[in-house]
Amino acid sequence: MARIVVLGALCALTECLEVRTSAPQLLALVDEDALLHCYFTSLAPIRTEDVAVKWSVRRGGTVRSVCTFDGVHIDSLRQESSIDQQLLQIGNASLYLPSLTLEDEGDYTCTVLISPEAGEATLALRLTAQPAIYLLPENPHLSLGEMKTFICKLRHFYPQELDIKWIMKKEKREAVLMKEICTGVPYRGENGTFTADSQVSIVFADEDDGSEILCEVRHQSLPQPLRRGTSIHLTVVQAPSSVAVILSTLVMVMALIFAIALLSWKFLASVPPRVSSLILPEMNMAGEELVAICNLNGFRPRAVDVCWYIGKSGQQQAGSSHCGDDPLLQATDITSYAKHPVSKHGNLFNATSQLSYTPSVQDDGAMLVCVVRHKALSAAARRESHINVAVRPKKSYISSWPPDPRAGDTVTLSCVVERFYPKPIAVTWLRNGQAQSSVTQFGPFSCDNDCYSVWSQIDLPLTEEEDGAVYTCQISHLSLRSVEELSYEINAQGTPPEVQFITADPVTPVIGQEMLLSCRISNFFPREIAVDWSKDGVRLDTGICRSLCVTNTNGVHSMWSSFKFTPAAEDDGSIFTCSVQHAALKNREERTYTLSVAAEKPFK
Template sequence: MGRTGNSWPLLVALVTLARLSEQGNLIVTMNSRTVKAIVNEDVLLECRVSGYTKEIDLKDVGIQWLFQALGAPDSQKREMYQFTGGKHTPYRKGATIFDDELKKGIASLFLPSVQFDEEGDFTCVVFITPDNGIGKSSMTVSALPMVKLSSPAITIENGTEKSVKCVSSGFYPVSIEMNWRQKTKDGEKIILKHICTESPVKNDDGTYSVSSRLRLRPTLQDNGNTYICYVNHRSLSGALQLTTQLTVKEPEVVIPAGIITICVFVSTLMCTALVGIGFLVYLKYLKKVPPKVSDIGKPPRIVHLQEALLNCQITGYRPENITVRWSLQRRQDERQRMIFEWTYTPGSMQDPVPEEHQKFILTPESQFDKPDESFKFEVPTVQHNNDSSSSVNCKVMFWPDIYKDDGAILQVQVEHSTLGKPIIKTDMLKVEGSEPRMTEIVIPSCIIHEEVLAVTCPINGFKPRPLAITWYKQKDNITKEIVKLHPERAEFVEGSETEQPKYVHRITELEYEDKTHSVASVLHFVPTIEEDHEAVYICEVKHPATGSVTSKEVNLDMKAIPKCDDIKLSPDIPIVDEQAYASCRIHSFFPKDLIVIWRKGEIVLEEMNADSEAVFGKDGLCYFTSHLKFIPFREDFGKILTCEFRHASIRECGKTACSLTPLVSPPLVKYIRCEPEFPEAGKVATIECYAYGFFPKDTMFMWFKNDERTDDPGITSTDPQLDEKTGFFCCKSQWKLLIEPNHDQMEFKVEVLHFPTSHRPSRASFNMKLGGH
């Protein structure tokens, strides 16, 4: 192109012809009619994929636009544009596919300033893994003719003659229709005689010009007639017509003296000349002339089931009566059979061609007039030349079948009154197939360990069926055959005789209007790092009809998605303000590159690269345990400790988390105080202590008086209460005692004992001052 399995039932060589298979293939919609473009204008060739409502990930999309010039063989198709792996590669200057449209399933191709050599067939190949679809449309590129008439009015003296010229220029393609018509008070009719139309001339810019001249020798009755030049061309929506008005006048006659003598002399000369001219006219216009018959014209290549135009030109014969017969002898036929006969006599072109003048080949089994569907004959049109001779071009459209028509003998036989025996032209038909064209094998952008993979090989534009498709796997310099699909044998899948096959092979197929085929060979399997990383998969295609052997290969770059265990804490319940440890085991990933980030809430605690510490297991996968040292604070109660990891196999971070709930926290003493502040001897006072911020709730208050512990019955404590805002407990302890004089300046102390943190008791004290001292 422009860059230029195991004991499963075996598939048939190629699946029955179908549109897209029912296994999720794409429906591609393109321009329903031929796109008619004018040279140097911009064109948008439509290509839409149906059934996608959500935005498509462009990493899973492959697009290929192919172009085949009009009349070119399939082997000359070239690539116009390619989109794969998110990368645009245009092979035609200015060609564009828009990403925003592509995300909606629209792969339309924008071509600026189209040229004549871009006329032909366009193929849009779409892959959205694992599905595929193909669409086809055609485009013509034309140039509009500029038509001029030599004069809008013409005056001719009665008995004389003049000509009027009609010129068409700047048109493309070369095929153009020009004719003259005469419009009188009785109506309008086509003029067939006295017309000289030149052969088209090619201009420097690739367009063509042609002129046609009408010779007029009118009488006075023709005065006021209108002559119309009609021009019809593919680029026009309707025929162009330019008119000229004819005026015929009598000449002024002045006979000078002595003219009679001169006239006698001239008359004598003219009589002599007329005799000579009459003889020349006989030779040029009346004498019978045998036809000249060309060889049978045909395309350079006749391709299986592709329309081909055959023709035979018969020129320069006189008189007009002629008979043409076409005969065919296929390899299996014992004799030639007539497939078409045409006889022309003067006047038959104005009347419908009688059925008895046309005969078609009958199939051997049929007793009815059923024509051979491989041929479609065009009833010839006789052209009259200036020398009164005639010419005819016999055309036949032919849809060859390589199995029937290759090596067939085609014969044209021409009979004319000037011939003693018919002129015969013979040609042997050589029918060829179209070689398959392979594009790059399509795989996902990221291939994951132990996830189902579809490896798709697109094979396009071949005919006739069938193909032989073989898949190979190459690893560690060992190549083995894993799938083989042969047109005359059952399918082979590796391991199918002894074990469940690793590979499943499926075929989807399209057939186009021109009977070419496209196939997508899809290999489904579950790859593993150990077996398939850096393995090369090769798809080889053999086409028996053309003998071609082509192949494509793809290298698998595998990845394995990391898995992680729950975070482990040591101790299981961390203690506030004391060092704690966290660990997270991340395993079964590939390649080794792994970034680990520890977070406490939104705060990053540590970031590390696992590359140097990760180890490979027996399964070829990587294993790594990440460790974290941290000190929790009371404010961390309820926060989330997260272990995040980034890896090439995943688009977003993977993570696992645990809540720092609960946290072991020793109590804090908010206050110790006496009520009243200055008690008096002989009266009762209350010493109160408030403790908070501890977890769990198991606490005990121990009171001391001058460092001696007391279990005074006046000591009471409230049950711990949970503070919903902080998640910690709080409680109070009171000591009601009768104040004695010796209590003055005595130290009263409380120790809050928290069992989980008994090594860190909380203490508070005060010295009592009595009032009145």
Template sequence: MSLTDGRMRIGQKIPHVIFFLLLLGSGDFQVRGLTVTGKDGPTEALRGEDVTIPCLLSGVLIPLNLQILSVRWSRRLQNGTEYTIYQFHDSHHQSSRPGSHMNDRDLQQGNASLSIPNIQITDEGDYHCSVIVTPDADSATSTLHVSVKPQTNLIYRGLNEALYLGPASCEVGYPGPAFCEVSNFYPEEVKIRWVKHSKGITTSTSLDEDVSFTTPLRNRDGTFNVTSMLNLRPDSRDEPGDIFSCIVTHRSLKEEISLNFTVPRPSPVVVIIILALLVLCIVVLLTILWKKCLRKGEPSLSEISGDGRIPHMKRGTLTWQITNFIKKEIQINVYLKRRNDIKLLISSWDSTDWKISYNDSSNVLSLLEKGAKCRTLLSVEMEVEMTKSWTGKYKCLCSISITPDKYTDDGAVIVVEVEHPSLKWPVSVRRTLNVYSPVVGKPVVSDISGEMWIPHMKTTLSCQITKFKLKKLQINLYLKRCNDMKNHLIHSWVSVDRPSRKDNTAAGRHSRDPIEEDSLLEDAGYDTMLPVEMEDAGNDTILPVEMEDAGNDTKLPVEMEVKMTKTEDESYKCDCTISLTPNIDTDDGAVLAVEVDHAALEWPEYKYHILNVIKGDKPGLWRRWKKRVIK
């Protein structure tokens, strides 16, 4: 095969598709008679218009046989990558750009131009038209420019007017900055210049000084915004009637856009009137400011600061400030809001009598009677130091000393409320108390002792708790039967008045609010699910304990006798005796758990005992073998 005569005679030997692919990789070239021409210069179009990119064929027989014609349109990106946007092959059209098309009749007449409707900014670029008329091939490149016309706006603010918008001339007041806004244009290249047309002179003067420009900002649709500012200053050379113009030049415009305004020199009368109005406005503003702010002197209340964590039954101090109030009359109230409790007034101070009231029982007695019987007041002392500055404003430095209880005041809220004649409503701040128990004198719990084989319907178990300092102690008994997924609370004992997990008496169960009880349990550090470790059973299975009073469901009679004594080392000791009446049918293999809760413990202590209930005095061979397996 030879190319010496300039013609590639491969139409019958090389398939049409392979020849077309060879053309795509070869770039721009021409083979003998076929000539493809595009447009010498770029094709200009505005966004939204329909565009036709030319591609004309010459040197071929007209009309063309579409069976031997292949056309490929591709677009070249800025990084040099080309991708196909339209292809005609084997009399079939294939488009990857929505709406682009070619006409078969135009192709037969040698016109392979590509029509693209509703052109967008993203369609801008170089378009490559590759044509094969077997056995000849050629290609051409055309450039498409897409433009968006700018929107212009002139803004001038003078002392005699609020705002001026628009391209027409306008009579305004004193010189000042003028803004020329150009927005929603593409491409980014735009020229903005300011000129001055003096009265009686035909030529214009270009204004290069006192002109500034903002950095062009790109919008989401690819267009740009830019603003130019002209700073006008009083000048004796300016004559009344001089016209200033902002002239905008852009690729999308056939003619320049000119925005004009006029700045006459104001008369002395106008200046005097304007100055008088300014002075009057200043006087009015100062009067309003004095009446509403300085004269009233509304107090500013700071946040409550002080000890972050307060030890159990130890004194802690909280402080705050009240500043910037003019009238001396002020009242400070301190309230306590415990969980699931009403807000109680625990201290109050009034500047009229300069006296501090500590826990006035007459004020809070009626509130105490409405709550639970176990509710007690927080021990609190408040001190207030009032001073006056040289500006006539008062300042109060306030502090309170409190001795909170871990079991009633942890999580409680201290509210400071200030009343003053300048306030329509009192102002207040609040702080949540964080009370913790020092880790001293942790109780030591012994194992549960008793008979390994419990005769049917009778047994006695014992447990000892020693070496704890604080007298507040709580002991709970739980029962977990073999075929029951729940751990039932069957008995509870509390050494002093403190929130217990369950009240075993019927009166206690019906008198306490379930919601309040859950909150008290949470305050005391309890969880609704307690871990029970099956130590006696020889494994580490952890069983959830549900806080349910199952006294009527388990039907296991139980009595617990606790004897508390004080030892020589000033610690306490508890001897616990538990009397059970188990049933061999329901309680054989059940787990009895003793839970001990104390302020010195981060988590409650547990001891466990498996109930092996038998008939008679000794177990049979099967039960002895089963016991060894369990161990």
């Protein structure tokens, strides 16, 4: 059960308005939705038109309004923020913030006014963004003794602090690499997130064949360290053993190779590049940068043209390209998103063309094409690969109807998955681990930004046999690394209330001065509950008031019951009792308070 923290309250003698939130700080991920909880209780009945709510945020030394409600209208100063007017009648003024950005981070204050009383509560919203990690090259084939540089690219993380380790894994043994490592300082992009690169250079020996190079990243947004790895494959040239004839033959072959090389250098100066296949992730998330690489090795002269295109079948080429027109290519030129650094190795040149491109849903299934032109090529070299794009569900949750079911009711559990792509998705239900077949599914149906949503529900009678049963909704989608599970436990017997000790206001009562005795009853289910007050065993019928029940995210309820009176001298030593009766209690729960009054009002 979430611990309730009271962050602000204002109580008067005639009315009592208390405002609170469920926690002092909320940690959320960028691009997800957030619900900033704010609950209030009043001893008077609550009508929506009598309530005014203001949400504001402090960032640095600046305070600005986010969302306000004046009893009639909601004014959302932060786009798409909202307050549910219907929930105000039950003391819920929570703020909904969709699609969080770093601009939303700050200290939020919820102010509630039910004239003439007001109260406020504050919570801190802190944001993180998980890094996207790419390790290049993938599964390289190397020669024995060759030095290779590996690059670990981290994109779109927040905050800046993170830790990167390079590890060589051989069978089950791991060794942290300490030499030839260069990690750049993270730099901040236009959206406020950070980007960083780290690289390591390794010379491989015979025993390194089949090992794995790992890039391990630790960051505040990650529940556990995240790794990317690539396997090493070595080509070992065995030295010939034996006889003079073989040695002579080798000398002759080497002399011949040298002569051919010399002639090639003198008469065939132009050497065409060896163009690799495209290297890119198998699955890419919409809105997240993908990195594609095309390697060009062993060419001469240095001048080379590399162009990148993206498009689907039937799409006309857009814009002009320095690579010239290609009658085989109908696509959009995205060469401006690529870099092609060239390095010299002996008398030949190598180049790595790296494309950094952020795909959208519309790019799913598109063809990514790299076109290379060089003087020594008779025709342009063309490498292509399809790109697959997905969108992770923005929100997944289970809801029940009715929200406060009783024994004998038919309960509908709904598993809602919102805003995902592509359309295929599998939503299944389990009861205590056993698959359920009596399931109704609505969708997937189209929603905003070419995405889809789906709603799966299961109906069940609330019987004693169902008490304690755990229903699990399993969500399987191409964008998820594993099957996502949401669980809901059936509570047919109810949850008994937690009855707190009686508190007095003022703490030291004074004869002739009005005082308030309060008893908090929390975490009970179902909602129906009876609370009585008595004095020296005699039931009290006047001066008693109770707040509305407030429901938290776990489906249990909380409330206050109070007794207001003015003590006289003869009341000294009287015992006041708050008695609670509930369906989940075998016996009444009682809390007592013994009155001890001062003879006169103390000086302040």
